[in-house]
Amino acid sequence: MTRLSTDKLRAIIGRLPTTRDEDWKYTDLSRARDITSRWLDAGCETVAAEIDDDITRITSSIDATWFVIANGELRLPGDTPGVSAQRLDSAPVADSALAELNTALLLDGLRVRIEGTLEKPIGLLLIDGAADAATSQTYVEIEFAANSAGEVIEYHASLGATDHYANVIIDITVGDNAAANHVRIQDRDLSHVQTARTVVNVGRDARFSSTGFDLGGGLIRNDIVIDIAHPGAEISFDGLYLADEGQHIDNHTRVDHRAGPATSRQEYRGILNGKCRCVWNGKAIVHQGADGTDADQANHNLLLSEKAEIDAKPELEIYTDDVKCSHGTTVGQLDEASLFYLRTRGLDRQHAKRILTHAFAAGLVSRIPVESSREAVGKLVEARLAVVIQLDEDFS
Amino acid sequence: MLEIKNLKSRIGDIEILRGLSLSVNAGEVHAIMGPNGSGKSTLAQVVAGHKDYEVTAGTVTFKGQDLLELEPEERAREGIFLGFQYPVEIPGVNNAYLLKAALNAKRKHHGLDEIDAFEFLKLAKEKMVTLGMDPKFLNRGVNEGFSGGEKKRNEILQMAMLEPDLAILDETDSGLDIDALKAVAHGVNSLRSPERAIVLVTHYQRLLDYIEPDFVHVLSQGQIIMSGDKSLALELEDKGYDWVREAANG
Numbered sequence: 001m002t003r004l005s006t007d008k009l010r011a012i013i014g015r016l017p018t019t020r021d022e023d024w025k026y027t028d029l030s031r032a033r034d035i036t037s038r039w040l041d042a043g044c045e046t047v048a049a050e051i052d053d054d055i056t057r058i059t060s061s062i063d064a065t066w067f068v069i070a071n072g073e074l075r076l077p078g079d080t081p082g083v084s085a086q087r088l089d090s091a092p093v094a095d096s097a098l099a100e101l102n103t104a105l106l107l108d109g110l111r112v113r114i115e116g117t118l119e120k121p122i123g124l125l126l127i128d129g130a131a132d133a134a135t136s137q138t139y140v141e142i143e144f145a146a147n148s149a150g151e152v153i154e155y156h157a158s159l160g161a162t163d164h165y166a167n168v169i170i171d172i173t174v175g176d177n178a179a180a181n182h183v184r185i186q187d188r189d190l191s192h193v194q195t196a197r198t199v200v201n202v203g204r205d206a207r208f209s210s211t212g213f214d215l216g217g218g219l220i221r222n223d224i225v226i227d228i229a230h231p232g233a234e235i236s237f238d239g240l241y242l243a244d245e246g247q248h249i250d251n252h253t254r255v256d257h258r259a260g261p262a263t264s265r266q267e268y269r270g271i272l273n274g275k276c277r278c279v280w281n282g283k284a285i286v287h288q289g290a291d292g293t294d295a296d297q298a299n300h301n302l303l304l305s306e307k308a309e310i311d312a313k314p315e316l317e318i319y320t321d322d323v324k325c326s327h328g329t330t331v332g333q334l335d336e337a338s339l340f341y342l343r344t345r346g347l348d349r350q351h352a353k354r355i356l357t358h359a360f361a362a363g364l365v366s367r368i369p370v371e372s373s374r375e376a377v378g379k380l381v382e383a384r385l386a387v388v389i390q391l392d393e394d395f396s
Numbered sequence: 397m398l399e400i401k402n403l404k405s406r407i408g409d410i411e412i413l414r415g416l417s418l419s420v421n422a423g424e425v426h427a428i429m430g431p432n433g434s435g436k437s438t439l440a441q442v443v444a445g446h447k448d449y450e451v452t453a454g455t456v457t458f459k460g461q462d463l464l465e466l467e468p469e470e471r472a473r474e475g476i477f478l479g480f481q482y483p484v485e486i487p488g489v490n491n492a493y494l495l496k497a498a499l500n501a502k503r504k505h506h507g508l509d510e511i512d513a514f515e516f517l518k519l520a521k522e523k524m525v526t527l528g529m530d531p532k533f534l535n536r537g538v539n540e541g542f543s544g545g546e547k548k549r550n551e552i553l554q555m556a557m558l559e560p561d562l563a564i565l566d567e568t569d570s571g572l573d574i575d576a577l578k579a580v581a582h583g584v585n586s587l588r589s590p591e592r593a594i595v596l597v598t599h600y601q602r603l604l605d606y607i608e609p610d611f612v613h614v615l616s617q618g619q620i621i622m623s624g625d626k627s628l629a630l631e632l633e634d635k636g637y638d639w640v641r642e643a644a645n646g
Contacts, residue, residue: 344469346502347498358488362489
């Protein structure tokens, strides 16, 4: 199943980023290297466990046209108006070790093109897991044609609890005057390692909004890279990460403003409990000539345990004059004024804390524009909060 | 019901209340007036139990018990309600959820069963009609995106649901247009009863046209410097706060 000799694959594994690379300072991919090496040693076998029930459970929870990639193998849905899909044999030429690995081991790539206005979202379920340690690759291109509109939901899930490394590359193109919504749900098992890189290119007067939810995973690294090369783009990308004991979740974002006027806005929020570590690194680069750029980035973290650790870093690089840029980062506890308000209504401190923590998370869920997706994500977030902060109540 | 004696309180190093005494009985409506910075809001916050305001001297008893010993939530469950000057917004938490949780916290404290969902909705909608509030506000986030007037109505709705023994309304009239003011006043007046006391903290006399107080107190530099009936408020409106200070000193 591999395109390269085992030796060449081992050489790629040897080139994967390490903590000596500035961009990977806080995220150690040793586990990914180890899992992949063990998998190579065992002959690259992937013996999937019973898989269909898990797929159905997820695909029936959100009303969408689902493309399923299970352990790297693609299952296409039936024909859908406005959507053309194509299986890809290979990924484009790789420009990094992670991309090389992706190209070398890719089973099925996918290209999806959306025209007109989608009636219901496109779902992309990436579900992995096997009898023993394994590695899987995903490569997907999504193109929103000019003037199209719709939503894509990425759902990353695990089968069982065996060591697994998933390496995902998603390439999104938003055509001129198109409006694309993107929802990413990562709900993997603690035994899973994932690197996911999402590259977004937006056209003239295009609108792209993305909301990502990291609910699970042992070691998770997400990169979102957005390129604004034409005027009139409106971009927002938000993320929520809920981390509990033993989790490591790293979100690196980068937006390149190459043309203006254009706006980009990002807000990441984290709730951390137990011994865990999260990273947020938000980079915005306003290139020469990108006049009329308005870029805003924010990262807010609630640390519920002294053992939880967050590394938050905004980075602004501005090479032109006519810009409006702002950033803000907070790490802390719940707002005392709000706690007091709730206590004067007779709620004890613990109850008030649970309410405000819920509200902190719900604030991002509410940004998902499609109601059915918003409700489904809301339920997943509630379920995860019940574990992370023993929040087991219905606030509706 | 509420006995405040020689209360001194400070925030950080700044002393704000400097020996304030006030007695409020069941069935009475008191208005506390005074210029900005006189300590009106501090008094409200201290009675509600805000920990940033340190009490350095004096006593506060409520229905015979030492209020300063109680946590804010215990004060609420015992029957004290503070209507905030600036109610906080809590997006993502339903108004209905908060109302129900608050009501149940109080009921539990008094050994009652939780209110059932049907009864709760019926009660909430009734109160909202009285206050001229659209029932859809029940399903919105607490004060989320509410206008100034809507926030104040929402405070009064919470008060109406909780039926406190003592309601302290901090600048409830500020930022209200005349319709909202009338609705809020109507809500407050409908709660007036021989068992209940209401303390209105206000800068302006306007509110008192709609809620007639039994007593008016003027607060200046952390002390009550003059008390009277509702005519004092009119005199204040006419002559200004400087007049009271001079009259009090003379």
